[in-house]
Amino acid sequence: MAEWIHPGIVIMLGAFLTPFLVIRKVKQAYIVLLPTVGLIILLLTSMGIFGSIPAYPSALHKWRIPFLHYTLELGRIDKMSMIFAYVYVVIGIAMLIFALREKNDWEHVAALIHIGSSVSAIFARDLFSYLFFVEIATWSAVFLIWFRGTKTSKASGFRYFFWHVLAGGFLLAGIIMHVQSTGSIDLDLMPWGFDWSYMPYYFMMIGFLIDAGAFPVHSWLPDAYSTGGVTSVLYVTAFSTKTGIYGLIRCFPGVELLIWLGVITAVIALFLAVLENDARRLCGYHIISQDGYMICGAGIGTYLGILGSVSHIICHIIYSCLLLMGASTVLSVTGTCKFTNTGGLYKYMRISFWLYLIGGFSISGVPLFNGFVSKSMTIEAAELVHLPIAYLLLEGATVGTFLHTAIKLPYNLWFQGREEPPADIKVKLKDRSENTPINMLIGMSIPAFLCVFMGVYPYYPFYEMLPYPVEFVPYTITRVFSIAQMFVFTFLAAWFLRTLIRGTPTFTLDSDWLGRVPGNALISFCKEPLLAFGAFLDKSILRVAHIVIAYVRSPVIGLRMTPAGIGPGVAIILIIFTLLAVFIIKGN
Template structure:
């Protein structure tokens, strides 16, 4: 039997060769070839070339490496990891097409390291390999943010690393406690509860919750995703949070706490998006809201809910990348995504508008789009479990998503006319050559086609999910009710459309409780604490000189006279004791 080739390793190592290819055309072709190579490996794996994939939850085990007294497993292949792997490489291909005009080769390297480490995490069969891949995933977005070069992007990059290193410390502490309790490093379903015996598992759960941007630990996402370059932000929308959802499914499915956190998050993020003035930040809040559906599905824990969480994660990668591409087009062409500085771009960028609307209909859950076939599964699972409050929260969040992403954002960027746009925007709008680059439109077109194709033929996705799917999305009651909600939401928006224009505001988020005390602490260290330290240093030196002058002989001829060792030791001891008293 042919030995399995790790698709993540191919993409990860292959990315480092990009800067050394001299020909621009060869370099771009190679850049597109990397995800195609990963997709080819996954297709061969599904065909059984490397061995048959057993039914869920069993797995095909590959690539064992000895490590200390343990065995690292780099290739645990099951139905869940395969479906995540497929979407990861397909999305990477579309993103690479979108990013073809990027001149910085090292940004391509960071992106491929990001994709490769994400694949490494979902195929990891042990906790050490998982932790190692998650740590790489925390550094790749740091460089994607840094390469934009702005002061805000650099600050966001540092905050991203701090958040994810904190989550990494929690995960590592949980792993070590788990090994101490069980002696095993296998990545399996973990027990959960309250008490000292579950401390390690709660720390591990906290790390995954932070990585998935679950409320109240979601603020890093809206803070960082909107600061990356138009192409860099596309990669960031897909991998970190969805890999965390995969980890939650594998380790903590059925934890009721997650059900409530996810349902509340789905609605809470919509309130934060109400006054948002930046198109990409608004999309970021809707990422957080949609993650709430996935986390709630993991918490419900039934086979239908797990299928719903997994399918929604996969569909979300596709349509959310499409949404970010649409907002990124405005940023790339005009130079801003602020609502108060945009409007009337439809006559200059009509194709990007319609492609964006496919993503808007998908995230809203319109019938015949992929968001409908995945989101309804989680909502149905909550209803069947007789959780009325969870059902109402998830159903209500659907309307808010349509109002913001499907109506507010395209209205403010493409459709709303402005009497007096800013001079710099006005000059660009008068440029007849203004248009979206063709590679961006191709990348968006592929993703839009997938949104429609999966929405019309859901059985293709359902066949890949871990559990057998008996859910039927297209029922008369469901289609009629959701269409009715969208019609009333549109009527309300149209009546109040003049009130949803952009205002130069900044949305306060939960990171305020971390950033404001942290900022004050840094200021305290920079000014009062340093001044106090300088004051102590000067006065201690004065005291030291005074002590030395006291023990010196007043007769100059006697100053060079040797003294007993005890006197010198006494002086040193006295000075050292004074330091201890003051500083300790």
């Protein structure tokens, strides 16, 4: 049996060679080749070259490394980690092709490190290496956001970094407490309950939830996704939240709290999305909303719930990448993706519109697209455990997703009832042919093909790759008809209220307001009034101390000094004596 090679490590280490390749074509080929090597390793693993993969939850164990008195394991190969790794690598390839014309080598390096570290986090069996690779992914993501090079991208990159360091801190605190009390370092099922003894698991869950972008700790997500680099932010959107949800699925399946958190996340993000004017921010809110479905599926925790959650992650990575690619093409061609500045682009960007629309239909769960299969699975799981309210809210979220991604976003970006785009954009467009570069279109076609293929025929290889055997049949008359009727009436309501879904040149506050306004106020309060008060207190106490010393030395000099320090000094002495007196009396 051959020795297994870690695909994530290969991609990460290989990334550093990119800047040294001088010839441009060779460099471009190398960038795409590297994750393809990862894909080949995964295919060989699936074929059983490195040992046959047992049924989930047992796994093949590779790359064990002794560390202190623990054993780290970088290669836990089971059906769960394999399906994640596959989709990460395939979508990584699509994104790298999409960004192939990018001239900044370091963007490609950061992208490859991000893909590689995310794949490594998925394969890690122990909590330490999971955290280690998640932190590497965070670092590379920060650079990917900064590559936009604007002032706002720098600020939001920092905010992204702080949120993820906070998540890492929570996770690390939880891990240390967990390891202290149990001695186990496995990233596996954790106990759950409501008691002080479960503290480490609360910490770990908060860490995962911040990474996953759950309400109310989601605000870093639209902030970072809308200000990051034109092509580079795509990598961040696809992997970082999903690695967090992967942790939730591994550690906390069946925790009821997650069901409600997931449902609330799915709905609230949509309310905020209505008010958005920026296409990428809107996509960011949709990623949060879909993350809600996955968290909910993990919380339901039945076989179907876990399957729904995992398959929704897989499908979501594919179509969300397509959605953001659509917004990115408009941004890279016209220089803006704000609804108030675009419109009338259809004749100039036909192909990218249709490819985008495949993503839009997929995320909404229109039959024959992959979102329909995975979303129905999660919703069915909620139905089977008899949660009517969760079911209704998830259906409501489906309606909202259709409204935004299949109606609002394409209408505002490509149409707005205009034949021609605004004059300042028209200057940047060539002629009435497709303006999108060919590599971007190829990059978009890969996820578009997967969306349709997995939607039309989910049974192979998609169902085969899921961790548990799947008996779920997505295409029943009931389901297809119900969802079609729902979408027809969603369109009707959107048509009646069409004037309200146009973009407005405004900015919407989110939960990061709490940090940015009251938080800043707290900092400035600490900086000025609190410090001034502290200095005043310091001075008064010193003055009183001087008087006391002077009294002890010579009462005559002390008496002479008294009038100067009598005010606050004596007051403080009085307070201290009163407190002392109270304690003494109470003590007796």
